[in-house]
Amino acid sequence: MIPSREHIxxxxxxxxxxxxxxxxxxxxxxxxxxxxxxWLQQGMHGQMYYMEKHFDLRVNPTKLMPGARSVITVLKNYYPGHKQKTSDFKISKYAYGKDYHDIIRTELNAFFEALKKQFGNINGRGFVDSAPVLERSWAQRSGLGWIGKNGNLIHKQSGSFFFIATLITDLELEPDAPLAKDFCGSCTRCIDACPTQAIMPNKVVDGSKCISYFTIELKELLIPDSMQGRFDNWMFGCDTCQDVCPWNRFAQPHQEPGFAPIPAILNFSSKDWEELTEESFKQIFRHSPLKRSKYAGIRRNIQFLQSAPDEPFEK
Incomplete structure (x- = not known):
């Protein structure tokens, strides 16, 4: 039996x-x-003004690539096999290793070249979280999972610790069936656990309240005082809503060498982070997602955590 194009x-x-x-x-x-x-009209993107741009491209793949017939979505696991030794300055698991953009873009390009060898002169454009593409929506439409209450794509067998990439192509393909339902049910663990109450009803996440927004996206020198005591020691990003999700009990450590944790991420003590110089930061984290916040942003985040009141924030 000849395998189908979709199987190949x-x-x-x-x-x-x-x-x-x-x-x-x-x-x-x-x-x-x-x-x-x-979501944009309600200002939930905060200062992420890039979210306002190219609206028509975000919601219509044929405008991103004229002649598009299919959207191929791929998931890549990033769940680490090791954890940080200190919990004073926590880093989101996706940022333990090298910048995923570089790794996945290389793999996606190689994947597309293999498709062209297999199927001939086809056109396509690949996207890795750096263009106006609604990756989670395409993943859901492709039957790869459902959108959880925390806004993340959840795969029934493997949880939500995945990067999502898309390949828009003019290749005519048989689409996969979306899941018939989501499997969050009445669970509200992510909503209840969110330190800043950023997760709202109906699968809406107020990005302007998210710890990841404040520690990565916000470019101002000061984090609002109203957030003091709410960050639960998250210095770069936040995994709280994923860590409490029951579906992530199925998460397995990734097998991608490029995602192997940078030793400093796992082994730095609080003192190491506090004494980190800009020169050392640029050297140690030159291939890390942490460079997105720059040294000044990391210093700001550390100082903010240190200035937070001792009493934990209570909702």
Whole structure:
């Protein structure tokens, strides 16, 4: 029996380092467009002004790539096998190793080149969290999971510690069926655990209240005083809503060498972080997502955590 094009594509995706692969028909995301527009109008993007740009491209793949017929979505596990030794300055697990943009972009390009060898002169554009693409929506449409109450894509067998990448192509493919339901049920653990109450009803996350926003996206020199005592020692990003999610009991350590933790991430003591110089920061974290916050941002975050009141914040 000759394997289908869809089967070949999924085999190649695994061959080039991706854990899961799904396919959706390229069409406008009308429902997502309405939700995104309302989210922006309510100012939930804070100072992430880039979210306001290219709205029409975000919700219509044929405008990103004329002639698009299919959207191939791939997931890549980043759940680490080791944890930080100190909990005074916590770092989101996705940032333990090298910058995922570089690693996944290389693998996605190799994957697409293999598709062209297999299927001939096809066109396509790959996206890794750096262009106006609604990756989670495409992953959900491709049957790879459902959007949880915390806004993350959740895979039924493996949880939510995944990077998502998309490949928009003019290749005509049979789409996968989306999941018939989501499996969060009545669980509200992520909502209850969010330190800043950023997770709202109906799967809405107020990005302007998220710890990841304050510690990574916010470019101002000061974090608002109203957030003092709420960060639960998160210095860069936040995994609280994922850590408490019951579906992440299925998470398994990744097998990607590029995501191997930078030794300093695991081994730095509080004193090491406090005494870190800008020169050392640039050397140690030159390939790390931490460079996105720059040295000044990391210093700001550390000082903010140190200035927080001793009493934990109570909702």
């Amino acid at each position: 594509i999924k085999q190649l995706a695994h061959q080039f380092g991706f854990n899961y692969c799904g396919i959706a028909a390229a069409m406008p995301l009308d429902d997502d467009a309405r939700r995104l527009e309302q």
